[in-house]
Amino acid sequence: MSNLLNVSASPHVRSQVTTRTIMRDVAIALLPAAAFGVFNFGMKALITIVTCVAASVLSEYIYEKLLGKPITTSDYSAVVTGLLLAMNLPSSAPVWMSLIGSVFAIIVVKQLFGGLGQNFMNPALAARCFLLISFTGRMTDFAVDGMTGPTPLAALKAGESVDVAKMFLGTTQGTIGETSAVFLLIGAAYLFVRKVISFRIPCAYLAAFAVFALIFGGRGFDMNYLAAQLFGGGLMLGAFFMATDYVTSPITPMGQIVFGVVLGILTGIFRIFGGSAEGVSYAIIFSNLLVPLIEKVTIPTPFGIRKETGHAK
Amino acid sequence: MSAATFKGGIHPFEGKDLSKDLPTRVVLPKGDLVYPMSQHIGAPAKPVVAVGDRVLVGQRIGEANGFVSANICSSVSGKVKAIEKRLMVSGAMGEAVVIENDGEYTPVEGMGKERDYTKLTKEEIRQYVKDAGIVGMGGAGFPTHIKLTPKDENAIDYVLVNGAECEPYLTSDYRMMLEEPEKIVGGLKVILRLFDKAKGLICIEDNKPEAIEKLNSLVKGEERVEVKVLKTKYPQGAERQVIYAATGRSINSSMLPADAGCIVNNVDTVISIYMAVCKSTPLIRRIVTVTGEAVKTPQNFNVKTGTNYAELIEEAGGYISEPAKIVSGGPMMGMALFDINVPVTKTSSALLCLTKDGVAEQEPTACIRCGRCVEACPSKLVPQKMLEYAEKFDDEGFQRLYGMECYECGSCTYVCPARRRLTQAFKQTRRSILDSRRKK
Known part of the structure; x- marks a missing residue:
């Protein structure tokens, strides 16, 4: 026994969960809603999804290759970004728009700030907002294959009545991945079971938004209205899949609840008082910017430390 | 009544089934016994025997040297062969009394x-x-x-x-x-x-x-x-x-x-x-779990302190596969050994022979701020932020986040999906802070 053994500081064991398994789980959880998007909107939706995912992964690969950085495309994070971006685009989006969005998300929002873990905004959402500002007409054109008319949220805002059951199932107008509340919830349930996300952000978000809508929505205690607000637009997709993005949400448990409440209030303001019927995307990227501040004031009190005595002596 | 607990923590693979069912077996040492004079927190004990002395089981060979210190007794009878520096579990050399076992186990009077x-x-x-x-x-x-x-x-x-x-x-x-x-x-x-x-x-x-x-x-x-x-x-x-x-x-x-x-x-x-x-019997034996996937018959041994670890591996039937890493203690807080020819001390709880080195296999990647470390920390700290300070050698910032409350349990490192070496960095930072406090 003269040959030396491996040594390192403890601990000597690791859990099975890695960045790769987490990102893969998120991608899996998005699939039911994405598949429903293809069913709802047809082949054009599939082309958008494939384009965004491929362009995102490729952008990451090329950027890292050119800069001589380690290639990280196998961690599935670019796949998730591409998938999320596609789900946030209307099925009528042309291929060039998918390409611009993907490159913007990966290169500008993610890589220029230092890559995975360093971006301060959700890349997919930042790209969506970039496209929304740059190509407003195309980004809000939900007319496909004869299915025309406004999104349920726009109809709701205009004071028309909406079919909540259809909204829950998702056979309505909207972006590719946002329409089906039920398939998004199935995906979210998978993430809860796999312990990828906690209830804190989505529940605080939805609860705060619901309260805001009840108070300021102008419909009083109208359950139909509330359900339509919750299932409509990007709220389900945003609350469970984008507000919960690790990189751009607070790391402290209390901060996550604060973050969710801020999101709920902002979404309420944007939807009810804003010009557009939608508000989730802007609420999330705006709240992303508040994360450092939220974390600063929500650092937990350590075990055994009494607040009034302050520092451990 | 539900079981009491605390907030945070982790559920690692238990691995206790390997060794929990076999009864503890008494193992007598084969080679010389080595008794490091530092088997406790505080000042090392002072040897009170000389080379050539005959000692009995239970006889004091090291005497507490200071307020925080402890006596050390011989677990065998025999002759003091040497008092010299020997390799210890920590990897450092420390003063030790070496005793040649006469195999008779003659106790001191009154034991x-x-x-x-x-x-x-x-x-x-x-x-x-x-x-x-x-x-x-x-x-x-x-x-x-x-x-x-x-x-x-x-x-x-x-x-x-x-x-x-x-x-x-x-x-x-x-x-x-x-x-x-x-x-x-x-x-x-x-x-x-x-x-x-x-x-x-x-x-x-x-x-x-x-x-x-x-x-x-x-x-x-x-x-x-x-x-x-x-x-x-x-x-x-x-x-x-x-x-x-x-x-x-x-x-x-x-x-x-x-x-x-x-x-x-x-x-x-x-x-x-x-x-x-x-029973008028000093601390001269230790129960040691010899276990891990690399060992043939994992089990517990009732061992005389001072016994060479290598003898325990033999007693457990040797290796069935090449161990990648051998740990004195458990996998979460134990000390990895580069050489198993070190003595069992009062604090040796286990000898763990792992076939897989989960640490060497995986390189750290970028932190994704998932917050698992925060959830796992039993001290309710924010390891992710502590690491940022530790990596910048910012002792002040580290202490502002109550970094000194960390007791290096390793939970954050265990759960980190990016395989970041949090505990390892905290150990270094905490040592350097404690050192500079001592200097003041």
Whole structure:
């Protein structure tokens, strides 16, 4: 026994969960809603999804290759970004728009700030907002294959009545991945079971938004209205899949609840008082910017430390 | 009644099935016995024998040298062969007494004599514990006689026996609870004699139902003793966590358990107290779990302190596959050995032979801020932010985040999906802060 053994500081064991398994789980959880998007909107939706995912992964690969950085495309994070971006685009989006969005998300929002873990905004959402500002007409054109008319949220805002059951199932107008509340919830349930996300952000978000809508929505205690607000637009997709993005949400448990409440209030303001019927995307990227501040004031009190005595002596 | 616990923590692979069912076997040493003079926190003991001296079992060979220090006794009879620097578990060289075993195990006079602890004064009990060289056998090695001498003995409300054994793979405390439960209860009663107002709590994780049952039946009718069932979770057996789970009291790094009215001792320590006080036997044996996927027959051994670790591997049938890493202690807080030719000490709980080195296999990647470290930290710290400061060598920032409350349990590192080496960085930072504090 003269040959030396491996040594390192403890601990000597690791859990099975890695960045790769987490990102893969998120991608899996998005699939039911994405598949429903293809069913709802047809082949054009599939082309958008494939384009965004491929362009995102490729952008990451090329950027890292050119800069001589380690290639990280196998961690599935670019796949998730591409998938999320596609789900946030209307099925009528042309291929060039998918390409611009993907490159913007990966290169500008993610890589220029230092890559995975360093971006301060959700890349997919930042790209969506970039496209929304740059190509407003195309980004809000939900007319496909004869299915025309406004999104349920726009109809709701205009004071028309909406079919909540259809909204829950998702056979309505909207972006590719946002329409089906039920398939998004199935995906979210998978993430809860796999312990990828906690209830804190989505529940605080939805609860705060619901309260805001009840108070300021102008419909009083109208359950139909509330359900339509919750299932409509990007709220389900945003609350469970984008507000919960690790990189751009607070790391402290209390901060996550604060973050969710801020999101709920902002979404309420944007939807009810804003010009557009939608508000989730802007609420999330705006709240992303508040994360450092939220974390600063929500650092937990350590075990055994009494607040009034302050520092451990 | 639901099991008591704390917030945070992790559920690593337990690995206890490997060794938990075989009875503990007594192993006699084959080679020379090596007794490092530093087997405890505090000043190393001072050798009180000379090369060539004949020593007997139980004879003092090292004497406590200072207030925080402990005696060391020989576990065999034989001749002092050398007093020299030897390799220790920590990887450092330390002064040690080397004894050539004559195989006769002749005890010193008076060893094994029965004593009735109810007839002893408190001072006598403390003196016997001190003479026996008893230290905290849960791993830290804090001299027990000091622990049993708090400033105000009337302020002690609870005496805890820590039988959580939350480290994966380890089963030595479990085996002792099954095999020598009378000694545990006996030792606890000895301690309770020192603290008139205290209640004794034997704390056991709920993954050890047989041990809970056994001790429950033994303490039936005992007014001052109770078995407390704790939830199975790492690091349930950490001193601060076990106190919180059992009593609801919490202490921080600058407090002693006694500040919260508690005295905490590990199972094997309590047995040693019983043996020292009631059976006039010093601390000269240790229960060691030899385990891991690389070992043929994982099991527990009753080992004489000073025995070479390598002999234990042989006793367990040798390796069945090449070990990638050998750890003294558990996988969460144990010390990796680069050479297993080191002696068993009072604080050696296990020899773990892993076939896979989970650390070397995976390089750290970018932090994705998932917050798993925050959820896992039993001290409710924010390891992710502490690491940012640690990596910048910003000791101030590290301390602002209460970094000194970290006791290096490794939970954050275990759960980190990016394989970041949090605990490792915290260890370094904490050492450097403690060093600079000492210099002031």
